[in-house]
Structure formats: structure tokens, C-alpha cells
Amino acid sequence: MSPEVDGRYAVLGAGSWGTTFAKVLADAGTDVCLWARRKEVADEIENDHLNSEYLPDVMLPARLRATHDADAALDGVTTVVLAIPAQKLRAHLEDWRDQLPRDATVVSLAKGVEMGTLKRMSEVVADAGAVDPGRIAVVSGPNLAGEIAAEQPTATVVACSDHDRAVAVQHACSTGYFKPYTNVDVIGCELGGACKNVIALACGMAAGMGYGDNTTASLITRGLAEISRLTVALGGQALTLAGLAGMGDLVATCSSPLSRNRRFGASLGKGLSVAEAEEANHGQVAEGVKSCDAIGELARRHDVDTPIVEAVSRVCAGQVSARDVGDELINRERKPE
Ligand SMILES: NC(=O)c1ccc[n+]([C@@H]2O[C@H](COP(=O)([O-])OP(=O)(O)OC[C@H]3O[C@@H](n4cnc5c(N)ncnc54)[C@H](O)[C@@H]3O)[C@@H](O)[C@H]2O)c1
Numbered sequence: 001m002s003p004e005v006d007g008r009y010a011v012l013g014a015g016s017w018g019t020t021f022a023k024v025l026a027d028a029g030t031d032v033c034l035w036a037r038r039k040e041v042a043d044e045i046e047n048d049h050l051n052s053e054y055l056p057d058v059m060l061p062a063r064l065r066a067t068h069d070a071d072a073a074l075d076g077v078t079t080v081v082l083a084i085p086a087q088k089l090r091a092h093l094e095d096w097r098d099q100l101p102r103d104a105t106v107v108s109l110a111k112g113v114e115m116g117t118l119k120r121m122s123e124v125v126a127d128a129g130a131v132d133p134g135r136i137a138v139v140s141g142p143n144l145a146g147e148i149a150a151e152q153p154t155a156t157v158v159a160c161s162d163h164d165r166a167v168a169v170q171h172a173c174s175t176g177y178f179k180p181y182t183n184v185d186v187i188g189c190e191l192g193g194a195c196k197n198v199i200a201l202a203c204g205m206a207a208g209m210g211y212g213d214n215t216t217a218s219l220i221t222r223g224l225a226e227i228s229r230l231t232v233a234l235g236g237q238a239l240t241l242a243g244l245a246g247m248g249d250l251v252a253t254c255s256s257p258l259s260r261n262r263r264f265g266a267s268l269g270k271g272l273s274v275a276e277a278e279e280a281n282h283g284q285v286a287e288g289v290k291s292c293d294a295i296g297e298l299a300r301r302h303d304v305d306t307p308i309v310e311a312v313s314r315v316c317a318g319q320v321s322a323r324d325v326g327d328e329l330i331n332r333e334r335k336p337e
């Protein structure tokens with residue numbers, strides 16, 4: 001375990017990733033309290049050091065505290081970590097806005113783009129939480145919660161326009177199994193995390209139809225081209241997408257049977273309806289299903305071509321089958337890479 005880290009952290013949201021990230025912080029020696037929406041989840045973590053619904057096989061550190069009371073979790077903290085699904089973040093922030101300490105760093109773990117507003121999560125935090133953008137950080141990378149909770153070695157990126165704040169979060173979550181790098185390109189890191197979910201849906205569809213690694217690699221690589229174009233159009237850095245928050249997360253999410261987005265896509269590829277695919281995912285969030293339309297619309301507004309994102313949107317809307325959309329993609333116009 002690392003030496004004690006300065007500052008107190010609240011992690012708001014005790015699903016797979018919120019619980020895992022809180023464990024990482026506690027293992028790093030950081031003082032952390034986890035807020036759970038349901039009292040029984042908070043009580044189980046506080047008393048039994050277990051979150052049996054999301055991480056049934058993982059013993060949580062005794063030093064990790066948990067509560068159902070958001071005011072208590074936020075009292076006196078230096079850093080607030082938001083681990084709420086992307087489309088639910090705004091409503092929660094509006095509730096918590098007055099409790100967010102004025103100088104706290106606010107870290108978003110969510111990977112999505114808000115439907116309707118087309119805002120990235122840091123923009124939602126700035127807007128709904130009334131937080132100065134220089135205080136907002138995002139954590140994104142190849143971070144499948146189950147593997148990290150099992151303490152398998154993983155790297156990630158902490159991005160913040162204020163480098164000192166990124167470094168502080170980096171120190172607070174560095175452990176023997178979790179290695180955070182810093183970056184100042186918030187736009188690139190966020191778009192990498194949000195868009196790879198949509199590409200993972202496409203890879204899942206391909207797997208569900210019985211296709212192998214060549215198809216997956218082709219979708220990952222052409223997906224990376226779409227994400228890079230969109231990132232540059234929105235003011236981010238293409239090079240960020242060559243890193244952990246881009247290629248790294250694409251490889252993990254598009255290849256892993258643990259990914260909820262890939263699993264959801266595989267259900268669609270096998271011919272299940274969207275409702276049946278949701279049921280097969282046991283109510284856990286597959287962010288790409290909701291974000292794909294917003295990402296597609298964002299790309300259209302900036303005149304960026306995103307054919308894989310468009311294809312996934314149409315399948316998720318039930319307009320076309322995965323197989324038909326696959327044929328459309330392979331038969332698009334031939335052009336230089
Ligand atoms: N699980 C991962 O491996 C992982 C890794 C990196 C990033 N993320 C991202 O982190 C975010 C959270 O993902 P997760 O895996 O923890 O999700 P999850 O489905 O496991 O848990 C969601 C959590 O949010 C809570 N919540 C609070 N308000 C809610 C509401 N109104 N509706 C639904 N749930 C509500 C739920 O109770 C639950 O504790 C997502 O944006 C996801 O893309 C997840």
C-alpha cells in the first residue's frame with residue numbers, strides 16, 4: 001500500500017466502476033467515502049466490505065467507508081468522483097450542486113455523450129454542477145472494472161486542463177495494480193471513452209454473427225479513424241487517441257467478453273431485439289446504446305463522417321438488422337486509407 005495521500009475523496013455511485021475506483025483509492029492510501037443510491041448497498045459495503053450485486057467475489061478494503069447520505073459523503077471533501085451513468089448525471093448534479101465544495105476537483109468516470117444537449121460529461125458537470133472547467137478531471141482508459149477489482153495490472157489516464165489537479169488525482173489513485181498517466185486533453189480522453197462504447201457494440205454485433213478477429217480489428221481501426229476525426233473537429237488532439245484513452249480502451253472493450261457494450265452488441269448480432277439485449281445485460285449500463293445517436297449528431301454538426309457510429313445507431317433504433325448494416329459498411333465506396 002502507498003503512503004497516506006492528502007485530501008478526502010467522495011465517490012458518488014456504487015455500481016461496478018464506482019465501487020472499484022473507490023477500492024483503488026482506498027488501496028492507494030486515500031481517505032475515501034462511497035455513496036450508494038440504495039441504503040442496503042451502502043450498509044453492505046460499510047458493514048460487510050462487500051458489494052454483492054456488482055462485485056460478488058471481491059473483498060473491499062476495511063478502510064473504505066460507505067453511506068447512503070450524499071451530504072455526509074460530500075462533507076469536507078477535496079475531490080468528488082462521479083460514477084453515475086452518463087444520461088443520469090445531470091439530474092444528480094442538480095441535486096448535489098449546493099453541496100459541492102467550492103474548490104473541490106470534480107472527476108467524471110462516466111463514458112458517454114448526453115442525449116439532447118450533445119454535451120460531453122465534463123460539459124455536463126460544468127453546466128449542471130456549476131463547476132469551473134479548470135476543476136474538472138476525467139479518468140478514462142482500458143478499465144474493465146472486474147479485472148481492476150481483482151487487482152490485475154491496468155493503466156489509465158487522468159485528464160484535466162489544470163495539470164496540477166491531474167497530478168493530485170494521479171497520486172491519489174496510484175497502486176501496485178493501477179497506473180494512472182496524466183493528460184491535459186480532456187476532449188480527446190472523453191471522446192475516446194464515449195465513442196469506443198459504440199465501436200464495441202459494432203464489434204459485439206460482428207462476434208454475434210460469428211465473425212472473427214479480422215473483422216474486430218478492422219472495426220477497431222476504422223472506429224479509431226472516426227473517433228480521431230471527431231476529436232480534432234471538436235478541438236482535441238489526435239495523438240490522445242493513440243494512447244490509453246483511445247486505442248487502449250478500444251482494444252480492451254472491443255475484445256473483452258466482460259464489456260457490457262460488446263455483450264449487448266453480440267445479443268443484437270445473434271438477432272435479439274434491443275429490449276431482449278437489455279434484459280440479457282441484467283440491467284447494467286451499456287452506455288453506447290444511448291450515446292450513439294448523440295455522437296452521430298455531434299459528428300454531423302461538425303461535418304465529420306462516422307459510418308460505423310451511424311450504422312450502430314440504426315441497429316439500436318431497430319431500423320435495420322446488424323447483418324444488413326454489416327453488408328452496407330463493407331460495400332461503401334472504395335477510397336485511400
Ligand atoms: N464498469 C466498468 O468497467 C467501467 C469502467 C470505466 C468506466 N465506466 C463508466 O462508468 C459509468 C458508471 O458505470 P458502472 O459500470 O459503474 O455502471 P453500473 O451499471 O455498474 O452502476 C451504475 C451505478 O449508478 C447508480 N445510479 C445512480 N443513479 C442512477 C440512476 N438514476 N439510474 C441508474 N443508475 C443510477 C446505480 O445505483 C449504480 O450504483 C458509466 O458511464 C460507464 O461507462 C464503467
Ligand SMILES: O=P(O)(O)OC[C@H](O)CO
Pocket residue numbers: 111141142143144145197200249252253258259260261262285286287
Ligand atoms: O463494460 P463496458 O462496455 O461499459 O466497458 C467498461 C469500460 O469502459 C472499459 O474501459
